[in-house]
Amino acid sequence: xxxxxxxxxxxxxxxxxxxxxxxxxxxxxxxxxxxxxxxxxxxxxxxxxxxxxxxxxxxxxxxxxxxxxxxxxxxxxxxxxxxxxxxxxxxxxxxxxxxxxxxxxxxxxxxxxxxxxxxxxxxxxxxxxxxxxxxxxxxxxxxxxxxxxxxxxxxxxxxxxxxxxxxxxxxxxxxxxxxxxxxxxxxxxxxxxxxxxxxxxxxxxxxxxxxxxxxxxxxxxxxxxxxxxxxxxxxxxxxxxxxxxxxxxxxxxxxxxxxxxxxxxxxxxxxxxxxxxxxxxxxxxxxxxxxxxxxxxxxxxxxxxxxxxxxxxxxxxxxxxxxxxxxxxxxxxxxxxxxxxxxxxxxxxxxxxxxxxxxxxxxxxxxxxxxxxxxxxxxxxxxxxxxxxxxxxxxxxxxxxxxxxxxxxxxxxxxxxxxxxxxxxxxxxxxxxxxxxxxxxxxxxxxxxxxxxxxxxxxxxxxxxx
Amino acid sequence: xxxxxxxxxxxxxxxxxxxxxxxxxxxxxxxxxxxxxxxxxxxxxxxxxxxxxxxxxxxxxxxxxxxxxxxxxxxxxxxxxxxxxxxxxxxxxxxxxxxxxxxxxxxxxxxxxxxxxxxxxxxxxxxxxxxxxxxxxxxxxxxxxxxxxxxxxxxxxxxxxxxxxxxxxxxxxxxxxxxxxxxxxxxxxxxxxxxxxxxxxxxxxxxxxxxxxxxxxxxxxxxxxxxxxxxxxxxxxxxxxxxxxxxxxxxxxxxxxxxxxxxxxxxxxxxxxxxxxxxxxxxxxxxxxxxxxxxxxxxxxxxxxxxxxxxxxxxxxxxxxxxxxxxxxxxxxxxxxxxxxxxxxxxxxxxxxxxxxxxxxxxxxxxxxxxxxxxxxxxxxxxxxxxxxxxxxxxxxxxxxxxxxxxxxxxxxxxxxxxxxxxxxxxxxxxxxxxxxxxxxxxxxxxxxxxxxxxxxxxxxxxxxxxxxxxxxxxxxxxxxxxxxxxxxx
Numbered sequence: 001x002x003x004x005x006x007x008x009x010x011x012x013x014x015x016x017x018x019x020x021x022x023x024x025x026x027x028x029x030x031x032x033x034x035x036x037x038x039x040x041x042x043x044x045x046x047x048x049x050x051x052x053x054x055x056x057x058x059x060x061x062x063x064x065x066x067x068x069x070x071x072x073x074x075x076x077x078x079x080x081x082x083x084x085x086x087x088x089x090x091x092x093x094x095x096x097x098x099x100x101x102x103x104x105x106x107x108x109x110x111x112x113x114x115x116x117x118x119x120x121x122x123x124x125x126x127x128x129x130x131x132x133x134x135x136x137x138x139x140x141x142x143x144x145x146x147x148x149x150x151x152x153x154x155x156x157x158x159x160x161x162x163x164x165x166x167x168x169x170x171x172x173x174x175x176x177x178x179x180x181x182x183x184x185x186x187x188x189x190x191x192x193x194x195x196x197x198x199x200x201x202x203x204x205x206x207x208x209x210x211x212x213x214x215x216x217x218x219x220x221x222x223x224x225x226x227x228x229x230x231x232x233x234x235x236x237x238x239x240x241x242x243x244x245x246x247x248x249x250x251x252x253x254x255x256x257x258x259x260x261x262x263x264x265x266x267x268x269x270x271x272x273x274x275x276x277x278x279x280x281x282x283x284x285x286x287x288x289x290x291x292x293x294x295x296x297x298x299x300x301x302x303x304x305x306x307x308x309x310x311x312x313x314x315x316x317x318x319x320x321x322x323x324x325x326x327x328x329x330x331x332x333x334x335x336x337x338x339x340x341x342x343x344x345x346x347x348x349x350x351x352x353x354x355x356x357x358x359x360x361x362x363x364x365x366x367x368x369x370x371x372x373x374x375x376x377x378x379x380x381x382x383x384x385x386x387x388x389x390x391x392x393x394x395x396x397x398x399x400x401x402x403x404x405x406x407x408x409x410x411x412x413x414x415x416x417x418x419x420x421x422x423x424x425x426x427x428x429x430x431x432x433x434x435x436x437x438x439x440x441x442x443x444x445x446x447x448x449x450x451x452x453x454x455x456x457x458x459x460x461x462x463x464x465x466x
Numbered sequence: 467x468x469x470x471x472x473x474x475x476x477x478x479x480x481x482x483x484x485x486x487x488x489x490x491x492x493x494x495x496x497x498x499x500x501x502x503x504x505x506x507x508x509x510x511x512x513x514x515x516x517x518x519x520x521x522x523x524x525x526x527x528x529x530x531x532x533x534x535x536x537x538x539x540x541x542x543x544x545x546x547x548x549x550x551x552x553x554x555x556x557x558x559x560x561x562x563x564x565x566x567x568x569x570x571x572x573x574x575x576x577x578x579x580x581x582x583x584x585x586x587x588x589x590x591x592x593x594x595x596x597x598x599x600x601x602x603x604x605x606x607x608x609x610x611x612x613x614x615x616x617x618x619x620x621x622x623x624x625x626x627x628x629x630x631x632x633x634x635x636x637x638x639x640x641x642x643x644x645x646x647x648x649x650x651x652x653x654x655x656x657x658x659x660x661x662x663x664x665x666x667x668x669x670x671x672x673x674x675x676x677x678x679x680x681x682x683x684x685x686x687x688x689x690x691x692x693x694x695x696x697x698x699x700x701x702x703x704x705x706x707x708x709x710x711x712x713x714x715x716x717x718x719x720x721x722x723x724x725x726x727x728x729x730x731x732x733x734x735x736x737x738x739x740x741x742x743x744x745x746x747x748x749x750x751x752x753x754x755x756x757x758x759x760x761x762x763x764x765x766x767x768x769x770x771x772x773x774x775x776x777x778x779x780x781x782x783x784x785x786x787x788x789x790x791x792x793x794x795x796x797x798x799x800x801x802x803x804x805x806x807x808x809x810x811x812x813x814x815x816x817x818x819x820x821x822x823x824x825x826x827x828x829x830x831x832x833x834x835x836x837x838x839x840x841x842x843x844x845x846x847x848x849x850x851x852x853x854x855x856x857x858x859x860x861x862x863x864x865x866x867x868x869x870x871x872x873x874x875x876x877x878x879x880x881x882x883x884x885x886x887x888x889x890x891x892x893x894x895x896x897x898x899x900x901x902x903x904x905x906x907x908x909x910x911x912x913x914x915x916x917x918x919x920x921x922x923x924x925x926x927x928x929x930x931x932x933x934x935x936x937x938x939x940x941x942x943x944x945x946x947x948x949x950x951x952x953x954x955x956x
Contacts (some may be wrong), residue, residue: 084514099512106514205513209751239754311751314546317557318511322610331607337550358745362550369748389695424747 002029004166007222012169013071016063023059023074023118027052030076030120034167039349040148042140043158045168046085046205047121047334052076056116057249070224074391078162078171081122081139082118082129082216083156084203085109088119092205094139096129096344096357097325103306106203107238108172108214108231115230118169119387123158128316129176129207131155133403136348141405145187146444148277150402156217160187171217176207177304178397178423180215180437185447186398190435190464191217192222195429195454197242198229200235206315207309209240211427221436221464228457244455251459255288257390261297262422267399270441275347275396282394285466290390296382297425299375301417304424306359306372312349313356318345376428383429383453392463393451395422397435401444426451434460469671473679473704474634475626477663478641479619480651481595482526487616488594489517489560496613509616511555517751523618524567524756526594529852530620531568533644533773536590540758542567544750549743553597553610563747566591567756573624573644574775575636580782582775585637586625595619610810614658622929626665635691638662639796643774645797655690662688666701667716670709679716680705684723685733697726700733711852725751777801783789784818785827799848800833807852811859821859828873829855832880850879854886867893869942899943904949918954926950 025047031049038044057089059074070358080086082092084102091097105113117356128137134157142157144150145164148212152161156173160183164170166360173180175193184191192215199214206212216227234241258279263272264399283289321340322328328339359368386393398419403411426433431454486492490508508515531538545563568590574582593615602607622641628634640661645651653659663686670678683701688694700725708714724733774795781791781804804825834845835867859874861867863923867875871893878884907929908915914925933946 072785090513100513102514103512104514148536201518203514206752222908237518239515239518240752304891310748314748316557317548317550318513318555319553320550320557322552323510323555324512333552357746362744362746364748365748416588 001032002026004029004033006166006219006393007167007169008220009071009086009218009226011076012075013069013073016059016074017064017069018242023056023063024053027056027075027076027118027120030168031165033120033165037167039187041143041145041152041165042176043123043142043152043161044121044156045081045091045124046088048119051087051119052120058260059116059118064271070116072112072332074118075116076118076120076168077112077396078121078123078159078168079106079119080156080159080171080173080204081125082174082207083109083172084205084335085119087218088122090122091139092128093125093134093139094319094344094346094349095138095292096340098138100325104203106214106329107200108236109203110225111231112172117249117458119352121162123156123162123171124175125158125174126155127349128178128205128312128347129155129179129212130312130348130352132178132182132416134158134321135405136346138346143405144402144444146440147402149187149348149405150444151397151405153186153402155179155183155187156191157183159217160184160189160191160226163187163189163219170223171219172227173215173217174204174207175215175427176211176308176396177427178420180213180217181423181433181447181449182420183398184217184403184435185438185444188440189217189219190221190437190449191215191435192224192228192457192461193426193433194228194232194457195242195314195432196427197240198233198244198455198457199424200233201236202235202237206311209315211304211308213427217387221434221461222436224464225461226463232457239297242455247312251456253287253391253459253463255290255352255390255394256282257292257386258289259297259393259395259425260291260293261295262395266418266421267396268441271396271399271401271438271446274446275440277465278448279394282466292386292393294379294382294386294425296375296378297421300379300428301421303372303375303379304428305355305367305417307376307428309352309355309356310359310369310372311322311356312374313360315355316345316349316353332407355439356451380429383425383431387453388397391452392460393449395451396438396448397422397449401441401446422449430454432457432460432462436464468675468704469508470706471630471669471671472698472727473626473667473669474621474628474630474698475630475665476624476637477665478622478624478643479595480530480618480622480637480645481659482523482618482651483530483649483651484520484522484526484618484697488520488523488618490593490614492916494617496617499613501609501611502925503615505611505615505862509555510612511557511615512801517560517750519662519753519756520618523592524758526538526618526648528569528758528763529648529650530622530645530771531571531590532731532767533768534568534571534573534587534622536568536571536587536589538758539565539567539569540760541565542758543755545747546750547593547745547747549601549745551596552598552608553612553615555612555615558752559594559596560750561747562595565834567718573637573640575633575640576701576775576778577633577636580788583627583633585627585633588625590620591624592612592619593619605956620629623774629704631695633700633746634664635695638691640775647774658689662694664667664688664694664698664701666698666705668702668709670703678709680709680923681714681720681722683733685726686723688726690778691725693728697733703766704733709724772805774801777805782865784822786822790830791825793834802850808856808857810852810856813875816863817856817859820863824855824859824872825861826875828876832877838843847882848883850876854879857886860888865942875947895917898938900945900949903936903941904933904946904953907936908953915954926954 011071084106090102132154133151144152159173160169164187180191328380330336433449433451435447450460481786485950543563546558547561548558566589571587597612597615642653667682668680778795875889
């Protein structure tokens, strides 16, 4: 049996072409790991074992014929349940899509499959991305790879855990307000939220369309770079994708910005210490650390939740029991709508739909949705100014350690929403942010964000290698 | 006596005849397609799909806007209009709310008294059509056909400038003509390419100089001109009766929506629950705004053909009858044919007059044989080439051929696909000597000349008849009259 612990893409590739092991053995090893651990951690919602092994066989035959194979050929990956794939189910962590199979692959998935990567399964997430703990997943909570009493984070909790638990080499997640970065930090892995529009959203079941991004999760930053280079780019199926014209800009970093407003009482003291230790290391390496002020960031949480909920209330209208997914037995149309959505949606999803519907309603839109958009523009303007003065921004990913699954004192919803404070700012402004591991506190991992300006993925990825 | 003036505004939905749908690459023509065979993940609202704009639909909307004298917004955007209905797959319709492609504008119509009336437009916006709910196939179930989902639709919103069902009918037909001229819609009512929503109320001027208004009523989804006229007439009468009974006048809160029942010929109140709607418009984050520049707009302007109302006025001024002029304008193929002939004829007034006589009379008789309906589907029904028609007229004007023979030729060309070059062989070679014939007749009827000179004018007509008979009808009676007069007055 192969040791699949923390395998890197280039290492696997070399082992395959050097015939140290076959692709079938590789895939089989990952499935063995999945079978051993999935019932405990609840990472996968569906698996594509047969299809994966069939593809592995093809790769092996190619290698046997001494044909050249691409770097990603035979590399196993998982995809978040809210991203469409032909193989496996696409249930978005929600009852309402129980048993749903998509008729197409998301563009990023299609790109990876074209490179020969092998899809092995779909990972659990908060239903429709609504949550940061997978407690709102209708298929169960994903447990933290470092401690079963804690959550893996969310909403891409299964994706982050699948990498941390060596159930696959890399994962594709989706991030609307922190859904890649926060679980990556809870699971001690790397996770990239790309700039809005850099990677196609086609095939991602929309949560908040103006915020949604698809990105990679991996054990190391080199793998992040390899995957992102494959999945990025303009897609004719997504008109919000943008041309990456910053490729040739300077990727050197001299100044690091720290947002003053982020360092407050809400930040766990131990995380704060780890964060400042890391800053000191950078300073010792010759980087200039600048404290910057971002007064508008106090509107970020409110603005984010209003916009995301408004958009989600509209995006989820299509789940009405008429065309796909589950349908209640009612014979009256209105009853059917009401009960299908009552049974189909999680509590948190319903809460967000109601909040968003209210925020968009006649007479309230000016007060809520439109005001949130104004705040968002203000935050964007401030971030543009900040990047005139610094090359990257560093920030903790989450102000707290991973949440307990059964806390002695239940978190009130506002506290949970406020925990998104560090991740929603890059989402609202459409810039890129990479979670890298920061260290451990009481055996629980925590992470840090390297935040870069729009389309400056290469810069933050290079910086992460330091 | 109270004076009643109806106030009517129309929202006209016109399906655009693009190759593919508005936001996906599905075929836009589903008329003969089996239900749900012309759909894809995008237009059927599958999870994970995103819309991609069809640029031709934008072009067509801008064309409509320019032809209807609108201002074209250089920045316009897409908004979601939310409501739940099973034939609306996404639970929202992608439409345009506060930044439509076209703003303002007007359409001129010609009233029965030949007066022109200007109907102001509020806006034209582009949106996607919904699917069809089929309720009459089963008592238990409603069937859904999503083929129509995503068909591009423009909504032309008028100001309340119309004052009668007849004006609304003329306005609707003018829109139909314009979109057909622009080639942006086939505008077949029977195929659902055009639908109307109407807003109607009545202005009341009482004897003691008070002005009051009845509550505004919206009637949705009128699918034929007949329904449009009948619904307006019904509403006007109903509102006047209602006002006389109750005295209720318009307020901000009493606008209602009624449904047209085509079988009964009445409108009826919708349940208030069905009516209550908050569409929660907001910008569609899946799409980017539409940015148009001056070059784009100017290029479209260059492509706008002569408008139907201008053609109509031109034909009327040329002396063609009203109904014939309208028929020609309604059939662009025919109008193109006529315009092309007129262009070839040029300034020659005699030719023009002769041609228009033949076109409006004999040619139309032939046309009526093949096309009894209101539309000539393709130009191949016109069997006579422009050049043959003009040459025939030239022969007549130059007196190389008699009108009777010309008519025979025209029929032969139309019915038997004959070409003028073959038919010309039949023209009698010996040219008729009109002087000779008249002299012969006069020589044999000296007594009539005497009677004429004695003041008996009646014999003049008898003489014309005799000359006609002698010439076997091959000479124009007018020429005979002139010649006879010339000789007798000598």
